[in-house]
Amino acid sequence: xxxxxxxxxxxxxxxxxxxxxxxxxxxxxxxxxxxxxxxxxxxxxxxxxxxxxxxxxxxxxxxxxxxxxxxxxxxxxxxxxxxxxxxxxxxxxxxxxxxxxxxxxxxxxxxxxxxxxxxxxxxxxxxxxxxxxxxxxxxxxxxxxxxxxxxxxxxxxxxxxxxxxxxxxxxxxxxxxxxxxxxxxxxxxxxxxxxxxxxxxxxxxxxxxxxxxxxxxxxxxxxxxxxxxxxxxxxxxxxxxxxxxxxxxxxxxxxxxxxxxxxxxxxxxxxxxxxxxxxxxxxxxxxxxxxxxxxxxxxxxxxxxxxxxxxxxxxxxxxxxxxxxxxxxxxxxxxxxxxxxxxxxxxxxxx
Numbered sequence: 072x073x074x075x076x077x078x079x080x081x082x083x084x085x086x087x088x089x090x091x092x093x094x095x096x097x098x099x100x101x102x103x104x105x106x107x108x109x110x111x112x113x114x115x116x117x118x119x120x121x122x123x124x125x126x127x128x129x130x131x132x133x134x135x136x137x138x139x140x141x142x143x144x145x146x147x148x149x150x151x152x153x154x155x156x157x158x159x160x161x162x163x164x165x166x167x168x169x170x171x172x173x174x175x176x177x178x179x180x181x182x183x184x185x186x187x188x189x190x191x192x193x194x195x196x197x198x199x200x201x202x203x204x205x206x207x208x209x210x211x212x213x214x215x216x217x218x219x220x221x222x223x224x225x226x227x228x229x230x231x232x233x234x235x236x237x238x239x240x241x242x243x244x245x246x247x248x249x250x251x252x253x254x255x256x257x258x259x260x261x262x263x264x265x266x267x268x269x270x271x272x273x274x275x276x277x278x279x280x281x282x283x284x285x286x287x288x289x290x291x292x293x294x295x296x297x298x299x300x301x302x303x304x305x306x307x308x309x310x311x312x313x314x315x316x317x318x319x320x321x322x323x324x325x326x327x328x329x330x331x332x333x334x335x336x337x338x339x340x341x342x343x344x345x346x347x348x349x350x351x352x353x354x355x356x357x358x359x360x361x362x363x364x365x366x367x368x369x370x371x372x373x374x375x376x377x378x379x380x381x382x383x384x385x386x387x388x389x390x391x392x393x394x395x396x397x398x399x400x401x402x403x404x405x406x407x408x409x410x411x412x413x414x415x416x417x418x419x420x421x422x
Contacts, residue, residue: 091243092150092189093136096157098239099181102232104128106174107164109228120167127160151190158182158198162206166213173221173229181236188244265339267317268324276338280348281396283336287389294389295357297347298403299327299364302381302415304343311376316343318374323382326371330364346400354388354420361386361418369416381416383407388420 104124111120135153142149161182165175182202186195210216263275271279283294301307301323308316320343327337327345340346349357361384368382385407393399406421413419 090136091247092139092153093132095185095239095243096135096153097132099185099232099236100128100132100157102236103161103164103178103181106177106225106229106232107168109225110168110171110174113222113225114169116167124164131160151194154186154189154194155198155201158186158202159205162202162204163209165202166206166209169213169216169218171221171225172219173226175219177229177232181232184237185240188240267321268339270324270328270345271336271338273338273340276336276340276346276348277396279336279338280346280399283348283350284389284393284396284399286350292351293353295349295352295354296387296389296399296403297349297357297361298340298385298400298407299345299347300383300407300411301343302383302411307378307380311374311378315374315376315378319378319380322371322373323368323380326367327364330360330367332360346403352388354386357386357388358418358420365416365418383410383415384418385410386418386420387422 104127107124107128108121111124135150135156138153139146139149161178165178168174179202183195183199186198190198263271265272270276280296283296286292287294301319304316304319307319320339324337324339324345327347331337331347332349334350336348336350338346349360365382365384368380371380372378373380385403385405387393387399387402387406389399393402402421406419410417410419
């Protein structure tokens with residue numbers, strides 16, 4: 072994949088990651104603030120504690136998102152710091168609620184669950200330690216108050232958090248898994264295909280040629296291997312620049328695919344050299360397809376400069392004397408060399 076495309080993909084992934092965490096944090100802390108607020112109301116908490124709850128529940132998600140967005144080099148590390156802070160504040164609120172049973176357990180479990188999803192078990196253990204330390208420090212400041220009884224109004228206040236947040240985490244996890252599968256498919260495609268032309272890369276095309284030769288050796292079904300070279304391509308690069316050369320290669324690849332059957336396998340064998348495997352084909356039939364391609368290339372104006380190009384083509388049909396795919400390619404390559412020696416813009420059949 073080109074460098075610019077990789078950079079764009081990384082930027083998109085960073086933006087999506089930050090947005091996903093922002094939405095989940097805003098939802099979780101907002102619902103959690105409802106639980107904590109119900110307990111603070113029963114305990115007649117001072118205004119300063121209410122102000123801190125409002126800031127943590129409704130302002131901190133925006134600040135955390137801003138911190139991640141401004142980090143172009145290490146957004147994940149910044150998010151891990153944010154999550155550690157979330158856990159520490161969870162410990163603070165457990166102490167502030169004097170260990171009211173249901174909301175305290177709910178905060179501890181939910182704040183640990185998302186840490187496992189994001190950073191794994193070890194990160195969850197570290198954040199649990201931060202939660203415990205903050206809880207102990209706050210308890211020491213407040214004299215270790217302990218009232219685990221949960222009233223019915225507090226139970227009702229906890230129900231939205233208990234119902235909505237796990238569902239949201241499940242939806243987000245499913246979305247991440249689906250995106251991971253899509254990226255895996257994309258990476259597999261990139262590993263098989265040439266990015267510029269959309270044709271198979273050299274390794275995958277050689278694998279296809281090997282498979283077709285084995286099929287001939289096993290079942291006697293003939294096939295033809297074709298090597299194609301764009302004539303004087305170096306002169307195009309030297310005279311017009313590599314950008315124009317790339318345009319010629321890309322347009323030739325599109326023309327090649329249009330001239331082939333669905334069963335034929337094409338690939339980029341080198342910079343300006345292409346290969347085709349034509350199964351269930353004799354050399355007489357392959358010449359017809361090759362000639363059609365040669366004529367269309369000669370009649371086409373390539374790139375915005377309408378450059379005229381020609382191709383030299385070498386063919387080699389599978390036969391008993393070919394023991395390996397290297398032999399097959401060497402036969403087609405020798406024919407291609409002879410086509411160039413004969414003045415280019417022609418087709419030669421190998422032995």
